[in-house]
Structure formats: C-alpha cells, structure tokens
Ligand code: ADP
C-alpha cells in the first residue's frame with residue numbers, strides 16, 4: 001500500500017493555546033517499502049503516525065493510502081505502540097488473538113495463521129503463559145504478532161524497541177525487519193536511533209526540531225538487499241550515520 005504525506009501541518013489546540021507540531025511535511029512511502037522517521041524529541045513523529053493511522057486529522061494537507069484520503073482509522077493499518085501494551089491477565093494466545101476477537105474474526109483459519117506466526121517467532125511453546133513470564137524481546141515479538149494478526153497492509157511502529165537492551169534490540173530489529181519484508185508489508189518506523197533507521201529502512205525521513213519540518217530524505221539504495229546486522233559493517237553505514245547526525249544538529253553540551 002502506497003502512503004502519501006502531502007503538505008501536512010498539524011497544530012494542536014489546548015487550553016494553554018496552540019501548539020504547532022508539524023509544518024508542511026511531504027514525502028512518500030512506496031508500496032512494500034520500509035521508511036524510518038528520525039528527528040529530535042517532540043518534533044511530531046508520533047503525531048505523524050497518528051495522522052497516518054487516522055486517529056487525528058491534519059490541520060492542513062492530506063494523507064493518502066493508495067490515493068485515497070485518510071479520514072478515519074482503517075483495518076488496513078496496524079499500529080505497534082512503543083510500550084507493548086500486552087494485557088497481563090490474558091495469556092499470550094488471548095493477547096495475540098485480541099484483534100480478531102474484537103472484530104469477530106476468531107475463525108479457524110485466523111487461528112491457524114496466528115499459530116504459524118507464533119511458531120515462526122519461537123513463541124509457540126508460550127501460548128498458554130502470561131506476559132510476565134516472557135523476556136522483553138519475547139514480549140515485543142508478541143506485540144508484533146498481535147499487530148500482524150489482523151493482517152494489516154501497513155505497519156506503523158512507534159519506537160518499538162526502546163524498552164529493550166542493546167543485544168535484544170539488535171536481534172529483535174533483525175527479526176522484525178525480516179518478517180515485514182517476507183510478508184511484503186509497507187512499514188513506517190519512528191525511532192531516535194540513527195543506526196536502527198539505517199539498518200532497517202529503504203528510506204529515511206529526517207525532521208527538524210518542533211515544529212517538525214522536512215529536513216531531508218535519504219534513499220538507502222546502497223544497502224538494498226543487505227540484511228539488518230550486515231549493514232552495520234558496511235563503510236557506507238558510518239558515512240550515512242554522520243550525515244544524519246549532522247542534520248539532526250544534536251547539541252551536546
Ligand atoms: P515526538 O513523537 O516526535 O516526540 P509528538 O508527536 O509526541 O513528538 O509531539 C509533538 C508535540 O506536540 C509535542 O510538543 C507534544 O507535547 C505535542 N502534542 C502531542 N500530542 C498532543 C495533544 N494531543 N495535544 C496537545 N499537544 C500535543
């Protein structure tokens with residue numbers, strides 16, 4: 001599914017006045033591609049995902065999915081939030097089946113598909129366990145399966161790995177990237193981790209500090225078809241890192 005962000009501006013109205021979160025942001029996410037959004041804290045990254053998900057409406061501009069304006073949430077878009085938001089009182093199975101259950105799609109076929117995902121992610125043996133019995137990486141994979149269980153065409157990932165330690169983070173990002181590509185999803189990842197963005201994406205969108213404006217767009221053609229962990233060993237990786245680092249204009253004081 002192709003996503004077009006067209007001249008999107010977003011100003012929040014609050015009792016304290018207006019807050020301009022995004023200003024005139026435009027870029028595209030090609031069908032089946034993986035785009036990362038990086039930018040300083042508070043620059044409107046999560047806002048942008050909410051707009052794509054149809055949870056909020058832009059003040060100006062439009063978001064199009066396969067050419068059609070987004071006006072409300074749709075089943076085609078799956079949102080994987082920063083915190084895994086697993087329900088502690090439900091088993092892993094009942095957590096991953098939550099979406100189909102809510103939609104009345106708890107069919108044999110759907111159960112089989114979800115069971116296959118659990119197997120693929122080495123979680124099949126944990127279906128009857130509670131979330132508290134799983135490691136951080138396993139919980140994150142479980143959250144991904146829950147998002148995939150309703151078979152969305154688009155996956156929105158909001159800093160999905162930030163609660164994980166470095167080693168787990170590398171392993172889970174490699175896993176997730178592989179699965180997203182295998183299932184031919186269109187994905188948008190928000191991250192503040194430049195390395196993660198370079199290792200997982202086809203394209204990186206860099207936003208300025210608030211109000212978020214488009215700083216630059218990098219197409220990672222040089223890394224095409226190179227798996228996540230191997231990208232980090234390429235000389236081009238460090239060069240790209242340095243470029244984005246400078247664009248982010250991080251003030252270390
Ligand atoms: P990021 O994800 O890049 O850290 P956000 O999109 O969460 O940034 O927020 C961008 C700005 O908009 C921040 O200043 C934040 O406080 C503000 N903001 C986010 N959501 C709301 C809201 N619902 N109402 C008012 N202000 C908001």
Ligand code: MG
Nearest residue numbers: 045046047158
């Ligand atoms: Mg955010």
